[in-house]
Amino acid sequence: MPELPEVETMRLGIAPVVGSRIVAVEEPPSGLRPLLIRPPLVQFRRQTIRRRIVEVARAGKRLVLCLDSGDRIVLEPRMTGRILVTAPPDRRHLRLVVRLEGGPFAQLVFWSLRGLGSVQLLDPEAYAAQLGPTKLGPDALEVTASQLRHRLGASRRAVKVALMDQHAIAGIGNLYASEILHRARLHPATPCERMRSGQWERLHTAIGAVLREAIEWRGSTLADGQYRDAENRAGQFQHRHRVYQKAGQRCSQCGRGRIRGIVQAGRSTFYCPVCQRRARGIQ
Template sequence: MPELPEVETVRRGLDQHLVGRTVEHVEVGRERVVRRTSREALIDGLTNTTILRADRRGKYLLMPLDSGDVMMIHLRMSGQVLIADRGADRPLHTHVVLSLDNDTEMWFVDPRTFGEVVVYDPANAAVELPPIARLGVDPIAEDFPRAHLRQLVRATSQTLKPFLLDQTKVAGIGNIYADEILHRARLRPDRSANTIDAAATWRLHDAIRNILNDSIKVGGSTLGDAQYVDVDGESGSFQNEHRVYGRTGQRCSTCGRGWIRRTISGGRSTHYCPVCQH
């Protein structure tokens, strides 16, 4: 579930609490979260290193270390990164613990264990972490000119919803924000990307930037399962601003005339207003 706004919120918390700290001790519980390498590789790669920065690309948290390696955390469906005092009671499904030099701990918690924690060599990222090497532009962390989006939409026959979910084109957008972005841009999710004109492309570009930034300002979206929280365990509130996602059968709050519909596209739920979106 966590998409770009949620991961960016976590990144900002890690920037405050983790940067400059030295990792004194590492614990790894369930090995599934280190499946890309091993428990020993994570422990050896992190112990006695200092965290230099907290970065992000798309939905990936990237923390360069003074060893020259990078720690990557991917939350996937249910992952959480929490900061707590050393000795505090840990939640169930705490699979990785970093004990830091200021008597705090970083916990990686993941009930469904789809997420992962990895230490890798950035010079060999294409081999060690090919998903990161294939990521498209990050619309918040990187330069994202309108002309670049125009090139992307003109070059594909994908419909707009799968286009926004394609991480090799624009990194970080998932199901929730794709629906909200397309609604803000007044574009149907099943419209072919290469059929939209320049004016519609500019609306789409503005909607991508504005929706993501608006959500970041309020800490992202925490849905009914409450699985996403920031590093302090606090929920986001952008779910209160959703215009279409999760509002099937309700009157459209934008136009006041349409009723929000839900369809399935590529196995994913898609929500839109048939009146607002063309």
């Protein structure tokens, strides 16, 4: 699933649509699983056509088109979704087309191999209820060190698992949690409540460093090839991964350990047993 760097890369790619006006919303005919669109398309069109896009924002792993009416179109790509300003890879998996005028792009398209994503039109109250601060934690790019410790520090959960809790901190998923903890030299099974001040500082620094570097390299396109940016180009940060899916390889950070893979909360975790030593008493 695209994480913060991939969705932020999408956001940067479609940002020039600000100022454009929506002139049509189309759901191409398809015999495949339909994209979840709320409200139904007739009402969706009625509330969006002729509206101007005034901002392109991001809420965690979701893209948000803010309209001059105050409503927001929330796009959630999920596993195989792409938000493109160029021609889609094919028409069979084309789920939604938003026609535009008055800007550099004639359209925004939502293409998805599996159709697992969603498009929602939310008024300010519904947006706050679904994606406001009571539902979504502070953005991982903006969270402060004190906020990070305040939101996670009392938790008994392993730090890797806690980092992926979108209610606590928004945007980090399985891939980047492993990369961040390796950069911070923290064992992924370390309970948050046992972490010391210096470890929290290292974790906060690593979050910003890894996520910003990943955005600079336009995110990570893995072996399935599904993630692409707004111009349908593969990301490049996968070539700079230090631990993710590298079990058995020599650690590039210390040069001594070999990357190990474990399972935490049903998800694969990768770490270096030399750089990220397990503290005594941690299971």
